Amino acid sequence: MLKIQNLTKIYEGGVQALTDVSFEVPKGQFLAIIGLSGSGKSTLLRCINRLIEPTRGKIYWNDVDITDASDEELRRIRRKIGMVFQHFNLVHRSPVLTNVLAGRLGYVNPAWSLVNRFPKSDIENAYKQLERVGIADKAHHRADELSGGQQQRVGIARAMMQNPEIILADEPVASLDPVLAHSIMQYLEKINKEDGVTVLCSLHFLDLVHRYADRVVALNEGRLMFDGLPKDIDDAKFKDIYGREAERVG
Amino acid sequence: MKKKKSSIRRSLGIGLGILFAFFVYAYGFQVTKVNLAETKSEHRQQQLFRILRALARPNIIEYEKEVFEVRVPVMIPCPADGFEPDPIEDTTQPYMVVTPSCSDPRTNVHVEGFNFEPLTRGPLNLAPFESGVNLQLANIEIDRFGHFEATVLLPNRPSDEAHEIIAITRRNVGSPKLTTTAYDTWDKIVETVFLALLATTLGVMIAIPLSFFAARNLMKDVTSSLLGISLSILLIPAGLLLGLQVADWSYQVSQALTGNMMMAVSGSVLSPVLVWFGLRWALPQQENRPPKTNVKFFRFAVMIVAAFIFIIFLYLLSFLLLTWGNALDKALGNFGFLGRFVRDLGDILNTVVRVIVALGVAGFFGSFAGRWGEALSRRKDSLSRAAHVLLAIAAGAALAIILMAITNWFYLFRDINLYYAYAGGVGAVLGLLASLRYKSTDAVPNGLILYYVARTIFNALRSVEALVMAIVFVVWVGIGPFAGSLALALHTIASLAKLYSEQVESIMAGPLEAVQATGANRLQTIVYAVIPQIIPPYISYTMYRWDINVRMSTIIGFVGGGGIGFLLQQNINLLNYRDASAQMIAIAIVVSIMDYISSVLREKYV
Ligand SMILES: Nc1ncnc2c1ncn2[C@@H]1O[C@H](COP(=O)(O)OP(=O)(O)O)[C@@H](O)[C@H]1O
Numbered sequence A: 001m002l003k004i005q006n007l008t009k010i011y012e013g014g015v016q017a018l019t020d021v022s023f024e025v026p027k028g029q030f031l032a033i034i035g036l037s038g039s040g041k042s043t044l045l046r047c048i049n050r051l052i053e054p055t056r057g058k059i060y061w062n063d064v065d066i067t068d069a070s071d072e073e074l075r076r077i078r079r080k081i082g083m084v085f086q087h088f089n090l091v092h093r094s095p096v097l098t099n100v101l102a103g104r105l106g107y108v109n110p111a112w113s114l115v116n117r118f119p120k121s122d123i124e125n126a127y128k129q130l131e132r133v134g135i136a137d138k139a140h141h142r143a144d145e146l147s148g149g150q151q152q153r154v155g156i157a158r159a160m161m162q163n164p165e166i167i168l169a170d171e172p173v174a175s176l177d178p179v180l181a182h183s184i185m186q187y188l189e190k191i192n193k194e195d196g197v198t199v200l201c202s203l204h205f206l207d208l209v210h211r212y213a214d215r216v217v218a219l220n221e222g223r224l225m226f227d228g229l230p231k232d233i234d235d236a237k238f239k240d241i242y243g244r245e246a247e248r249v250g
Numbered sequence B: 001m002k003k004k005k006s007s008i009r010r011s012l013g014i015g016l017g018i019l020f021a022f023f024v025y026a027y028g029f030q031v032t033k034v035n036l037a038e039t040k041s042e043h044r045q046q047q048l049f050r051i052l053r054a055l056a057r058p059n060i061i062e063y064e065k066e067v068f069e070v071r072v073p074v075m076i077p078c079p080a081d082g083f084e085p086d087p088i089e090d091t092t093q094p095y096m097v098v099t100p101s102c103s104d105p106r107t108n109v110h111v112e113g114f115n116f117e118p119l120t121r122g123p124l125n126l127a128p129f130e131s132g133v134n135l136q137l138a139n140i141e142i143d144r145f146g147h148f149e150a151t152v153l154l155p156n157r158p159s160d161e162a163h164e165i166i167a168i169t170r171r172n173v174g175s176p177k178l179t180t181t182a183y184d185t186w187d188k189i190v191e192t193v194f195l196a197l198l199a200t201t202l203g204v205m206i207a208i209p210l211s212f213f214a215a216r217n218l219m220k221d222v223t224s225s226l227l228g229i230s231l232s233i234l235l236i237p238a239g240l241l242l243g244l245q246v247a248d249w250s251y252q253v254s255q256a257l258t259g260n261m262m263m264a265v266s267g268s269v270l271s272p273v274l275v276w277f278g279l280r281w282a283l284p285q286q287e288n289r290p291p292k293t294n295v296k297f298f299r300f301a302v303m304i305v306a307a308f309i310f311i312i313f314l315y316l317l318s319f320l321l322l323t324w325g326n327a328l329d330k331a332l333g334n335f336g337f338l339g340r341f342v343r344d345l346g347d348i349l350n351t352v353v354r355v356i357v358a359l360g361v362a363g364f365f366g367s368f369a370g371r372w373g374e375a376l377s378r379r380k381d382s383l384s385r386a387a388h389v390l391l392a393i394a395a396g397a398a399l400a401i402i403l404m405a406i407t408n409w410f411y412l413f414r415d416i417n418l419y420y421a422y423a424g425g426v427g428a429v430l431g432l433l434a435s436l437r438y439k440s441t442d443a444v445p446n447g448l449i450l451y452y453v454a455r456t457i458f459n460a461l462r463s464v465e466a467l468v469m470a471i472v473f474v475v476w477v478g479i480g481p482f483a484g485s486l487a488l489a490l491h492t493i494a495s496l497a498k499l500y501s502e503q504v505e506s507i508m509a510g511p512l513e514a515v516q517a518t519g520a521n522r523l524q525t526i527v528y529a530v531i532p533q534i535i536p537p538y539i540s541y542t543m544y545r546w547d548i549n550v551r552m553s554t555i556i557g558f559v560g561g562g563g564i565g566f567l568l569q570q571n572i573n574l575l576n577y578r579d580a581s582a583q584m585i586a587i588a589i590v591v592s593i594m595d596y597i598s599s600v601l602r603e604k605y606v
């Protein structure tokens, strides 16, 4: 159970990216976060694992206050929260396998990992995760030799190495073409359904929301505009979320 | 109307600008003593030609010379019965004919030579009878057919006996040989290249870790509570002192072992094994829940023992290198430099261990202090608030006193205790102010502070020319290439740390964020997200810097820093321009080769 209370983020320049956002995510849910670009989706997701420090508000996860965690506690929290990014964020010059193993950095002993030594079980697991997303043969390629869709699968494998309870996906398919988008979303769906991982996924297209999400929250200029089932987004709600001029297509 | 006004103002501005530029350049000419008349004067131009001609003929190769002397008798004045020299016996050999063969003093005679070595030259001398001296009559140049002609004035040396006219010519024999200048130049240019290599290596090794401190994107997230910072300021100097002490103890233990060679060797083999197993036990590869306190304590103890053994191992290793190096030096004869290198490595290790242990213990204390301070500040009770203020005061005072001690080291104040008291007071007040400025739970951006300090130091160091640094090092370690390499190394550290850190700042933020999100700590983030991204630019900048260092090392000898510059300067001062020319050519060749290699390598890696 993830509980977000009155979350507010004001960036250094004075931009108020989030205003008093509160909602709860039960365990095992597939939650979509929608909103125009600049509405605060990335900021919200990054506040949850504190890649961005919230200005005000609380985030509880299983009754542990993430916003108040010490550095050491935060590492232990982060390693249970996988993250998938719009631009994949792989280390280009490193092999795919190393990128995937990086998902274990929160678990292994720092001293050994600094000299690139991982437990055997982790290495086996890395191959297994790569197999699961269908690119086991690419393990020893450099990450930047892969296509966009393949890179995103590496990104998912890396997140899965963390043995996560939550996955935060920040527009994971926004830079992929529609066919690839569905295959990536299916992986996330599988992780959600088979492994029971809670997924928070920001999305651009409503059809993806209808197809994959259990529930939707919508942001507009940092405020929570909608919280409910995908099918409950009617035309009025749509205009609230996307603005007066927006036209609904599809 | 308005438009006109502005155009008038603009022309006025341009006019004033031109006038200003005129003044600036006029003054510039005045202070740089521009003297056009001098450049045109006959005398100066001849000087210029002399140098240019000498430079065009570098003193690199020479020939063995064979000297020919051809003699012909002449009488001054003609005897009463005339003078007829003996006829030439062999007209296939070089010979000369004087016509007339006798004449009065201060009259001209005609000298003609045949069968000489073509295209040679030399003096034509008169050797007065039994005087043992040579009077030069003329310089002769032999033509393509081995023939010359000269009209010479006979000196006032009347005698009853015949004098001799001697033509001395030289010709090159055998194949060309390198001059001693060429050999010296080679020696020194090799020294120059290696000087640059050592300076670059040392500079790079130190600049790489430092560059991370000067990278804003890495440092801006480093924050700590004021409590943590105060504790660190108090504990880090203590850590340094303790580290030095630990190094001394370990050294003494290792000394006890080195009495016996067997003990030393077996000790240095056994200790790494012990350390390995100790660390394997104390650092399990992976743990899912935090260990119990007593397990933690045992691990900590094992790690301390392992560290101690490892330091002893390093000292033993340094001892072995020293001993074996010396033995090799004696045994290897001409290749003794290999042994001396091993010995010097041992010596360097010995010094470096001390520094590393001190820094290591200080770093350990620092991180311990940081954690402890963090934990204390998170308690948010009256104890933590009191500690927040009191420790800030103490840390402020301590820092000020340390700074004062450093200042005192330079200026040797007379009443130092009073100064310490003042500094401590001011520091305490500043600490108090800081503790009021920040709440005990606030995050102080100590990373940014460190960043600014590092940047400032690098910029200051970089602004001092390496030549100027070399002067200081020459005073310290004496004239020679060692001083030069240290000076260049210092300059390399400053400039590379800056260049490197700019590369760190321009890496992609995405992978950094992704690795952080997995729960990696700061060091892991650097190893997994930063280093892979900076390897190519680091290689390229290192090559670039080596290139610069080769250039610099060619002139660092001007101030006694070793390398070819020393030779070059000497020859210029002694007006041996042909020797200087050889050295300049050597520099040009080496620099262009370096230029080429570094550009090829850079292209390959970027
Ligand atoms: N690092 C930052 N500094 C200042 N403003 C930022 C920063 N990141 C995002 N913002 C601003 O915050 C708002 C929300 O951005 P973001 O969370 O990226 O929205 P989304 O992901 O929905 O496109 C935008 O107005 C953006 O300009």
Ligand SMILES: [Mg+2]
Pocket (backbone or CB within 6 Å): A038, A041, A042, A043, A170, A171
């Ligand atoms: Mg975004």
